[in-house]
Amino acid sequence: MSQRFLSNILLTFVWVALTGSFVFLNFLFGFILSFIILWVTSLSSNDSKYFKILPKIVFFFFFFSYELIKANIQVAFDVVTPKFYMKPGIVKVPLDAKTDIEITLLANLISLTPGTLSLDVSSDKKVLYVHAMYLSNKEKFIKDIKQGFEKRLLEILR
Structure with a gap:
């Protein structure tokens, strides 16, 4: 996979050098x-992991950017208005992530978005405790984490 990525970067620099822009x-x-050239030339080979993961990484980047902007706007709105809309709470989020790196990345992604903070992982690594500033519905919050961050992260890592 890293060999495909390096080839992609090398061809990118060749393109830039040829165009001069x-x-x-x-x-x-x-x-x-x-990327398209490498994908077309490798259709007959079985090494297609790079071509499946790269689009998922790009989509994850846009998904995370959207969630980050949405959370920033929500927190900023709460700061500038005289009334507080916070409904803080701590939620137990069951984990499908199994390895330390999966759990660490998920916890960090959650903590990077304003209004949420990963607090702890259970000793058996099956539950992540998350503090949320705006917790109106626990089930919806858990579903958003599981179907959003965790699902997309595990698609990339597995």
Whole structure:
């Protein structure tokens, strides 16, 4: 997989050197073009993990950016308005993540979004305790974590 990524980067730099335009959009276009070329040339091989994971990483980046912006707006709105809309609470989120790296990445992603903070992991690594500033519905909160961050993260890591 890393060999495909390095080939993708190398072809991107070849594209940029050939066009002579060193702007971000040209790098992005070169990366996408080289990704497509590598994908088409490797259709007959069984090594397609890179071509499945890279789009998931890109979509995860946009998903996380959306969640980050949404949480920032919610917290900022609560700060600038005279009334507090907070309904804090601590939730036990059951984990499908099994390894230490999966649990650590999930906990850090949760803590990076304003309004949520990962507090602890149970000793058997089956539950993550999360503090939420805006907890109106525990089941919906758990579902959002499980179907959002955890599901997408595990698709990339497994």
